Amino acid sequence: MDHTVYGTVRSRAFRVLWMLEELALPYRHVPCAPRSDALLAVSALGKLPVLVVDGTALRDSTAILTYLADHHGQLTYPAGTIERARQDGWTQRILDELDALLWTAARHSFVLPEDQRVPAVKDSLRREFAANLERLTAEIDGPYLMGEVMTVPDILLCHCGNWAVSAKFPPAPDRFVTYADALRARPAYVRTAALG
Numbered sequence: 001m002d003h004t005v006y007g008t009v010r011s012r013a014f015r016v017l018w019m020l021e022e023l024a025l026p027y028r029h030v031p032c033a034p035r036s037d038a039l040l041a042v043s044a045l046g047k048l049p050v051l052v053v054d055g056t057a058l059r060d061s062t063a064i065l066t067y068l069a070d071h072h073g074q075l076t077y078p079a080g081t082i083e084r085a086r087q088d089g090w091t092q093r094i095l096d097e098l099d100a101l102l103w104t105a106a107r108h109s110f111v112l113p114e115d116q117r118v119p120a121v122k123d124s125l126r127r128e129f130a131a132n133l134e135r136l137t138a139e140i141d142g143p144y145l146m147g148e149v150m151t152v153p154d155i156l157l158c159h160c161g162n163w164a165v166s167a168k169f170p171p172a173p174d175r176f177v178t179y180a181d182a183l184r185a186r187p188a189y190v191r192t193a194a195l196g
């Protein structure tokens with residue numbers, strides 16, 4: 001299968017690139033910006049990331065990771081199992097409790113037109129993020145989120161941890177740093193980070 005990833009390493013495209021590296025799949029990388037001509041040519045929505053698989057454009061980093069995991073039977077529990085229901089619960093929680101707060105902070109920092117930004121909201125977002133991450137960290141089974149098996153939500157969680165550092169959110173709990181550092185030491189992660 002032919003894979004082309006649209007989006008810079010500094011965007012949520014990192015998640016897709018890391019997943020492809022974990023699966024040792026060959027891919028082409030187009031490190032474009034949101035709403036760039038290269039991106040609009042494959043997806044009128046203009047949001048990153050997009051993965052084009054044999055000519056079909058797939059949107060949304062979580063949907064793309066889930067497709068790749070299911071298709072290759074790796075980094076996931078099989079669909080329809082109780083473990084998979086728990087895994088999907090983690091995925092949705094990370095999106096609700098971490099990704100959404102980071103994205104709202106980004107919107108009020110540089111995404112929205114300046115006259116629509118409310119910078120004061122960021123203090124509240126940072127506090128909520130810190131409380132959510134602390135509660136979530138206490139529930140990490142270790143060494144991965146769900147114990148011995150690395151799954152899609154580990155990629156999402158580690159990426160949100162990275163994003164929080166670059167967004168100058170409060171420092172993560174020590175236990176989270178240990179968890180994320182082990183993921184960051186994986187050869188597939190190191191290869192992905194080197195793309196930037």
Ligand SMILES: N[C@@H](CCC(=O)N[C@@H](CS)C(=O)NCC(=O)O)C(=O)O
Nearest residue numbers: 011012034046047048049060061062
């Ligand atoms: N839930 C989507 C969010 C996609 C998204 O908002 N991507 C950002 C870059 S990381 C973007 O393209 N923003 C441009 C915009 O919102 O117009 C995903 O995970 O792929």
